[in-house]
Amino acid sequence: MDVSRSVTGARAVHAEPRPCAALFPPGFLWGVATGSHQTEGGNVASDWWYRENQPGTTVAERCGDAVDGYHRWPEDLDLAAGAGFTDYRFGIEWSRVEPADGHLSRAAVAHYRRVAEGAVARGLRPLVTLHHFTLPLWFAAGGGWLRPDATERFLRYVDALAPVLDAVVEHVETINEPNIVAMFPKLTGSGGLARGMPVPDEATTEVMIAVHRAAVARLRANHPGLRVGWGVSVQDYQAEPGAEAALEAYAEPRDQVFLRASAGDDFVGVQTYTGGRLRVDGSVVKNPAAERTQTGWEFTPAALGGAVRRVARVVRDVPIIVTENGVATADDTRRIAYTTGALESLRAAMDDGADVRGYFHWSLLDNWEWGHWGPTFGLVAVDRTTFARTPKPSLEWLGSLAPPQNPNRRESA
Ligand code: BGC
Numbered sequence: 001m002d003v004s005r006s007v008t009g010a011r012a013v014h015a016e017p018r019p020c021a022a023l024f025p026p027g028f029l030w031g032v033a034t035g036s037h038q039t040e041g042g043n044v045a046s047d048w049w050y051r052e053n054q055p056g057t058t059v060a061e062r063c064g065d066a067v068d069g070y071h072r073w074p075e076d077l078d079l080a081a082g083a084g085f086t087d088y089r090f091g092i093e094w095s096r097v098e099p100a101d102g103h104l105s106r107a108a109v110a111h112y113r114r115v116a117e118g119a120v121a122r123g124l125r126p127l128v129t130l131h132h133f134t135l136p137l138w139f140a141a142g143g144g145w146l147r148p149d150a151t152e153r154f155l156r157y158v159d160a161l162a163p164v165l166d167a168v169v170e171h172v173e174t175i176n177e178p179n180i181v182a183m184f185p186k187l188t189g190s191g192g193l194a195r196g197m198p199v200p201d202e203a204t205t206e207v208m209i210a211v212h213r214a215a216v217a218r219l220r221a222n223h224p225g226l227r228v229g230w231g232v233s234v235q236d237y238q239a240e241p242g243a244e245a246a247l248e249a250y251a252e253p254r255d256q257v258f259l260r261a262s263a264g265d266d267f268v269g270v271q272t273y274t275g276g277r278l279r280v281d282g283s284v285v286k287n288p289a290a291e292r293t294q295t296g297w298e299f300t301p302a303a304l305g306g307a308v309r310r311v312a313r314v315v316r317d318v319p320i321i322v323t324e325n326g327v328a329t330a331d332d333t334r335r336i337a338y339t340t341g342a343l344e345s346l347r348a349a350m351d352d353g354a355d356v357r358g359y360f361h362w363s364l365l366d367n368w369e370w371g372h373w374g375p376t377f378g379l380v381a382v383d384r385t386t387f388a389r390t391p392k393p394s395l396e397w398l399g400s401l402a403p404p405q406n407p408n409r410r411e412s413a
Contacts, residue, residue, distance in 0.1 A: 023347055024403040029358025031087030031127065032080050032379065033324050035176065036096075037134040038367040039069030039076075045099035047140035048133070063368040067382040073115050075389060079380055080364055081122035083391070083399025088124040089323060089360050090115060091176070092164065094157050095136040101153075104160045112164045120168040127171035127323070127360070129231070130158065130215070133181065133370070145181070145207045151214045158215055165223050172226050173269050173323060174215040177233040178208035179258045197235070197254050205253070209261040216265060231269030231323040232258045236306030238277050246282045251310070259314045267357060268315050269323030272342075275303035294328035294375040301338045305345025312354040319357045322346065326362035328375035332392040335379075339398060361398055365389070 024030070036043070042065060043049050052059040069076060073090075080088050096108040112128075119126045131154070135144060139153060147153075165172065175181070182200030212230050219228050234255045239247040262268040274297040277285040291299040304325050311320055327338040339361065350356050366378035373384070379395040382388070 023343065023401060024350075024359070026404045028356075028403040029087040029125065029127075029171075029321060029360070030085055030399075030402040031089055031124075031358065031360035032085050032364040033089035033127075033360040033362045034069065034076070034091065034364050034367070035129065035132040036091030036093035037063065037066070037132065038363075038369070039067050039365055040093060040096075041066035041068045041070055043093055043095055043134065045136055045138075046093070046095035046134040047137050047144075049095075050137050050140075059371045061368075061371060061373050065387075066368050067365055067384070068387045069365070069367075070111075072387060072389075074118060076364060076380075077115075077118050077122050077124060079389060079391060079395065080399075081124050083379075083395045084402040085399050086123065086125060086402055086405050087127060087358060087360065088119045089127040089129065089173070090119075091129040091132045092161060093134065094131060094139075095134060097160055098136055098157050101136075101138045101142075102156075109160060109163050112161070113167050116164055116168050125171070126169045127173060127321075128164070128169050129173045129176050130161070131174065132176040145185070145204055145211070150207055151211050154211050155214060155218050158218055159222070162222065165219070165226060170225075170227060171267070171321070172219060172228045173231045174212050174219075174228065175208060175230045177231060177271060178212065179205075179255050180233050182208055183254075199253055202253075205257060209258070212261065227266035229262060229265040229267040229269055229318075229321070230258075231271050232262075232311075233271045234259070234307040234311055235272060236275030236300065236303035236310070238275065238306065240277050240279050240285065243278050243280045243282075246280055247278050250278055250282055256314050259311055262315055262318050265318055267319045267321045268311065269321050270308055270311050271324035271362070272304045272307040272322070273325065273327070274298050275300045275306055294330065295369070297328075299327065299334070299338065301341025302345040304342040305347075305349040308346060308349045308354050308356060309352070312349070317355075319355045321358040321360070322356065323360050324362040325359065326377045328369070328377050330376060332394050335392070335394045336397055339394070343401070 037048060052062045092112050098104050116126045179200055182204035183198045185201045185204045216228050219226055232255055237247055237251055279285060293299055308320060325342055327335055329335050363377045365380050366376040366382050369375040379392055381390045381392060
């Protein structure tokens, strides 16, 4: 199936009757992804807020008001639904729900319930992320994920979300990229892909897995209708000739241990942006001639299919949902080109047997990229003074590729 025929920008796509509607099967989740801290703004009780406001902070650019998503969510849902998407990933911010140890904010929980209900009212199935890099400051100050009561504290927060999860939520991602959390346990930020991925901290890896397993059990016990998983950062590592063992050794601590920990889950989220070739000695080949994105990563659209193929081999029978894929670029035609290649490689992986149930594009909005405002991943531009949203052609283009939906909404992954 060739999606490139429709890569002519939104206006041209509009003139054609959804040329690629058959690319993915009916009921396939077709979504856009956002995260809490990167869009909401004013998360004053979080560790990242504290950090960015310290004298001499290493955070280059403050998140501050972000893109005011906490107040402008109805507009954002309208944009996603209006473009044709059927699924919406958003984050719940723990530091808003529990700004002080044990003090839960009913108002914040009610807010997130309104967002979930607002999504459904517009025909969008919510996929909710419970932890996306930020922590309440009180939790981080007490040792973060390595504190002895980490699981217990996280479960207390999970319990507090019952009014949101009972409402209309279908999918929950417990932890966003636990492997990146374990790679940067000291909050040095993400963005390390250009230099190759550091080895995750072992203790943090163990805690992430334990917290996830406990959260899955708790969510299943309390909300039997939910589909629960987590989202692992999986880049497309390929072996140079003879480097197969080196690839295994590289990938094992960086993502495969996390992927295997999703055994028994309802889905595993795959979050892919780029890829790299590994030499026999385990180092990553740099290609000086490669096109690079605003984050410095190699522009490798087919990385998505490669990553999904490896994930399918590792997780075997756990269904896959692509919970993030996208590109940081100021040129929207390159975004469409990248996404075209990514979707074609995804479809090819599915044709070869990968059980993929959905695709979420990162991101709906240009947003705060963990210390920087420069990289723009959005299908929608945001004026950071007025917060006005301006759709790019890629929004309508990608929305127009939405697969036909089943009337029975519980049929997908
Ligand atoms: C994260 C996002 C981030 C994106 C692009 C993922 O690692 O979940 O928060 O913005 O990649 O860097």
